[in-house]
Amino acid sequence: MDEHQKRNDIERRISLDARDWIVRLTSGNVSDADLKRFKAWRDRSPEHRRAFEHERLFWQQLQGLDVKPVGMPPLAAARPSQRALMGRRTFLLGGAATAAAAVALVAAPSLQVWWSADFTTAVGDQTEFPLPDGSVAILNTDSAVSVGYRPGLRLVELLKGEAEFKVVPDQDAMFQVAALGGNSSTNTGRFSVGILDGIATVTAAEGCLNVAGPASPSAMDDFSIVSIEMTANEQTVYARGEAPRPAYAADAEAVLAWRNGRIIFEGQPFSRAMAELGRYVPERIVMRPGIDASVPVSAIFSTAEAFAAVQALAKTQGLSVRRIPGVMLLIS
Numbered sequence: 001m002d003e004h005q006k007r008n009d010i011e012r013r014i015s016l017d018a019r020d021w022i023v024r025l026t027s028g029n030v031s032d033a034d035l036k037r038f039k040a041w042r043d044r045s046p047e048h049r050r051a052f053e054h055e056r057l058f059w060q061q062l063q064g065l066d067v068k069p070v071g072m073p074p075l076a077a078a079r080p081s082q083r084a085l086m087g088r089r090t091f092l093l094g095g096a097a098t099a100a101a102a103v104a105l106v107a108a109p110s111l112q113v114w115w116s117a118d119f120t121t122a123v124g125d126q127t128e129f130p131l132p133d134g135s136v137a138i139l140n141t142d143s144a145v146s147v148g149y150r151p152g153l154r155l156v157e158l159l160k161g162e163a164e165f166k167v168v169p170d171q172d173a174m175f176q177v178a179a180l181g182g183n184s185s186t187n188t189g190r191f192s193v194g195i196l197d198g199i200a201t202v203t204a205a206e207g208c209l210n211v212a213g214p215a216s217p218s219a220m221d222d223f224s225i226v227s228i229e230m231t232a233n234e235q236t237v238y239a240r241g242e243a244p245r246p247a248y249a250a251d252a253e254a255v256l257a258w259r260n261g262r263i264i265f266e267g268q269p270f271s272r273a274m275a276e277l278g279r280y281v282p283e284r285i286v287m288r289p290g291i292d293a294s295v296p297v298s299a300i301f302s303t304a305e306a307f308a309a310v311q312a313l314a315k316t317q318g319l320s321v322r323r324i325p326g327v328m329l330l331i332s
Helices: 003-025 032-042 046-063 097-116 270-280 303-316
Strands: 125-130 136-139 144-147 153-160 162-167 174-179 182-186 189-196 199-206 209-213 226-230 234-239 262-269 284-287 296-302 321-324 328-331
Touching: 003 032, 003 046, 032 046, 097 144, 097 153, 136 144, 153 162, 153 189, 162 174, 174 189, 182 189, 182 199, 189 270, 199 209, 209 234, 226 234, 262 270, 262 303, 270 284, 270 296, 270 303, 296 303, 303 321, 303 328
Parallel strands: 153 174, 284 328
Antiparallel strands: 125 136, 136 162, 144 153, 162 189, 174 182, 182 209, 189 199, 199 234, 209 226, 262 296, 321 328
16 A cells, blocks of 8 residues: 555544544533543644544534534434334325325335345334344344345345344355345355445455355356455445446445444435435435536434434535425425
8 A cells, every 4th residue: 555545544534533523522421531532532633633623514514503512412323123014104195196106106115025024124223133043134224134044055135225244154054145136145254235226235344255246146156147255344336137346445334334323424426325314214305306416425414313414414505405294305
């Protein structure tokens, strides 16, 4: 790694540390020891002080909050939940025929997912559950998986949403997560798979991971299938029917920040950020034509305050949000 790349990595890490301090200081539960550690970190170097001021300005702009830690609204952690079946959304579109048709179009695929799922989460919830071999799956908001273990293959299919998997070793059975016609496989390790807007994102956090496709969920050792190898802090994406893209560097802990009730955007396109926030609210997010969806966004939000985050993010682009409860959020 050359000196320029090293410097970029150091600056990025300092920036992430600054964001973590923003979250702690706005948690509503900061001890004297926490404040002492923060001041020591901030005063360690001019770079730390500049990074904190930069992130504080972002927070002030995006959240519209007083910059003083005291009195800021707390950032609540995401709530754990047990399996929630069939009751994840209520559509309140009235009795008109067009409204009923809209409900049918949206609800039919969801019903099919829930019918096939073994474990699900409702909007805004998370749940953790053990798999038959002792591995663990953690489902993020509005997610669903099915489990199909068999001799020689520990198979889990992500039907929608996002999940992290902590895989225990088993040399006799590969652990495989199928999603959108691609398979992510390992014998041991930790990784996440997410589906958003028809794109699967796979992030390796620990160990080695093979991502292959397009393939059937149970396909194994088929050398005609395109595959890539990933190690910790690498990521790939693919669409249904396509091979995985070459792996690239990613901060796995930032990707998995949702486990601690946070969502982090680092230069994400505005439309992508809104789509991600949309997973944490019960309404569908709709943007009027003409909005520049490619504007990069950098911010940190609480998953428990997703609607406020949508409003804050829209405000940075000079946009407003109209809420039709249970139906949609219209950004214009």
